[in-house]
Amino acid sequence: MARARLHLICGNCGCNDMWGYRIEPQGTDIDGELFPAVYLSCGNCHTLHDLSDTAKNSNPGQRLSSHNEG
Numbered sequence: 001m002a003r004a005r006l007h008l009i010c011g012n013c014g015c016n017d018m019w020g021y022r023i024e025p026q027g028t029d030i031d032g033e034l035f036p037a038v039y040l041s042c043g044n045c046h047t048l049h050d051l052s053d054t055a056k057n058s059n060p061g062q063r064l065s066s067h068n069e070g
Contacts (some may be wrong), residue, residue: 018043
């Protein structure tokens with residue numbers, strides 16, 4: 001396996017080292033159904049970037065809430 005290298009650069013301000021993230025369990029509305037969303041936040045310009053805008057969900061049928069239910 002190759003060494004994993006991920007580079008994040010904010011498309012609005014060009015910052016590459018001030019990132020944070022937030023997981024919203026009901027953050028994305030797809031055809032009237034709410035699905036989890038991951039937002040990356042630039043600490044420099046405070047832009048929120050939705051991870052689903054650029055990365056495909058490898059398991060779209062999986063719901064985050066199903067892991068929390070007993």
